[in-house]
Amino acid sequence: MKxxxxxxxxxxxxxxxxSRIDGVIETKVGYANGNTxxxxxxxxxxxxxxxxxxCHVKYDETVLPLEELLNRFWRIIDPTLLNRQGPDIGSQYRTGIYYMEEEDLPTIMKTFEExxxxxxxxxxxxxxxLKVFYEAEEYHQKYLKKNPNGYCHIDLNA
Incomplete structure (x- = not known):
């Protein structure tokens, strides 16, 4: 697993x-690369x-190669917006790819250049x-599964 x-x-x-993509084994939400x-x-x-x-994503690379996973990610964000996505504004809403293995960087940069x-x-x-990742509070985990009509700024079918 990657x-x-x-x-x-x-x-x-x-x-x-x-969580809906074939090959994704586990997801959890949290706070990444900050100082606190x-x-x-x-x-x-x-x-x-x-x-x-x-979102921390654990996936099976034999089913879902990193490049495909990243191409899916790029579909749901506007990578030109600084500290904002949809109506949400603030540095916590910035976009980022935080990798754990240096060997992933060439694939990440390939998709970035595209x-x-x-x-x-x-x-x-x-x-x-990835410097740090702190798991978010339990009520945030699987939030839209628990609250199917909850707020979501992205097209879940992208």
Whole structure:
């Protein structure tokens, strides 16, 4: 199994979207690459922790190659928006690809370069090694499964 952490705005929709893809084994939402240890949702919303709302994705690369997974990710974000996705604004809603294995970087950068051709504006999606990931509170986990009519800014069928 392989793992990657993806930030695409509000983590509820990102998690639900990836949970529906064949080859994804497990998803969990949390806070990535910030400075505050074990932040709460309320702290992350203050824009002072440096964390992005993110989804940790565990997947079977024999079923879902990384390039395909990333191409699916690029479909649900606007990579030209800084600290915003949909109506959500703040640094916690920035987009990012946070990798755990250096060997994934060439594939990540290949998809990044392909995205640059699709937009007139610069791509601002972060590509960084995962520094930290703190699991979000239980009520955020599988939020849209528990609340099927809950808020979601992305097209879950993209």
């Amino acid at each position: 793992e990657i952490v993806l930030a695409g705005g509000c983590f509820w929709g990102v998690e639900e979207y990836f 240890e074990n932040p709460t949702y309320e702290e992350v919303c203050t824009n002072t922790t440096g964390h992005a709302e993110a 995205q640059k051709k699709k937009y007139d504006k610069p791509i601002v999606t972060e590509v960084e090694p």
